[in-house]
Amino acid sequence: SAVISQKPSRDICQRGTSLTIQCQVDSQVTMMFWYRQQPGQSLTLIATANQGSEATYESGFVIDKFPISRPNLTFSTLTVSNMSPEDSSIYLCSVGRGTTEAFFGQGTRLTVV
Amino acid sequence: TQLLEQSPQFLSIQEGENLTVYCNSSSVFSSLQWYRQEPGEGPVLLVTVVTGGEVKKLKRLTFQFGDARKDSSLHITAAQPGDTGLYLCAGAKMGSSNTGKLIFGQGTTLQVKP
Numbered sequence: 001s002a003v004i005s006q007k008p009s010r011d012i013c014q015r016g017t018s019l020t021i022q023c024q025v026d027s028q029v030t031m032m033f034w035y036r037q038q039p040g041q042s043l044t045l046i047a048t049a050n051q052g053s054e055a056t057y058e059s060g061f062v063i064d065k066f067p068i069s070r071p072n073l074t075f076s077t078l079t080v081s082n083m084s085p086e087d088s089s090i091y092l093c094s095v096g097r098g099t100t101e102a103f104f105g106q107g108t109r110l111t112v113v
Numbered sequence: 114t115q116l117l118e119q120s121p122q123f124l125s126i127q128e129g130e131n132l133t134v135y136c137n138s139s140s141v142f143s144s145l146q147w148y149r150q151e152p153g154e155g156p157v158l159l160v161t162v163v164t165g166g167e168v169k170k171l172k173r174l175t176f177q178f179g180d181a182r183k184d185s186s187l188h189i190t191a192a193q194p195g196d197t198g199l200y201l202c203a204g205a206k207m208g209s210s211n212t213g214k215l216i217f218g219q220g221t222t223l224q225v226k227p
Contacts, residue, residue, distance in 0.1 A: 004155075033214060042119075042201060043156070043217040092155050101146055102203070102215055104155030 002027060002095050006105035013083055013112050020079045021108045023093030028073035033102065034066070037090040046091075049076040083112045116140070119202055119218030127226055129191050134221045136202035137184040143205045145185045146215065147176055150199040192225045199223075 003026040013019050023032065032049040046066055048056040055068035070076045080087055088111050094102040118137045126132055136145065144163045148156035160169050162178035162185060169176045173196075175188040185202055199222050203215040 031214070040222075042220040043203075043215075045214065045216075048214060094155075096214065101158055101161050103158065106153070107155045109153070 002029060002103050004093060004095060004103060004105035006093050006108050008108055009106060010109040011111070013110065015084050015112055017083055018079055018081045019083065019110060020077050021091055021093070023076045023078070023105055025074045025095055029095040030073070031096040032070060032076045033094045033096070034068060034076070034078045035092040035094060035104075037092060037107070039089070043092065046078070049078075080110065083110075085112045088112045117202055117204055117216055117218035119221055121221060122219055123222050125224040125226065126192055128193055130225075132189050132192060132223070134187045134200055134202075134223075135184070136186070136218050138204065139183065141182050143182075145178055145182075146203045146205075147185070147187055148201040148203060150201060150220075156199075156201055189223075192223075194225045194227050197223055197225050 005024045007022045011019055034046040035043040036046055037043050045058050046061045047068055049068050049070040051070045051073055065081055067079045090107045090109050092107045093105040096102050116138060120135050124132055144161055146161045147159045149159055150156040160171055160176045162169060162176055165180045165182045167178045173190045177186045189196055199220050201220045202218040205215060
């Protein structure tokens, strides 16, 4: 497994502002992913954070709204831009290492008011 | 699109009862995982099943992968209040081995009352 730390763990933000979420892994990993979990629902993949190249976004998610950085093999950030109340969710960072399994950070609970 | 249908979505039972959660798809997955998530935490991996027909046991939890690798089940024997949580099945897309990129079912919220 891997130890994955996410910051912040929670935040309350004003609509129209942006929030950057950080994900730090305790070892180098090839693949890092960002998921969204809306209240009472399951996880939806936002994008794959690729080291050294642009992130790969899933259908329904765009770079202007969710810019992602991956400067090295242990760190990634997800920004939620121009937030609205509909963006209130838990945002989760995960890593896959050598298998099809995923390991998750504790998540960032975002509330937009 | 590969979808995973999980059922039931909500389950409230008394301590000591048995239960089964199902995860079904019309598509074949290279593997299926089961996760458990508690409030304020990320999902924690319970098990991965890879081979069709495979059965894995983890204490009171029994996991099964369908012969055709399209479905899976989680059976809990003699449930305890500590089993309360959100249970998620997730599948690895075909052709996505060694990536950790997953499709998740809708989740089953389990409440075990003392």
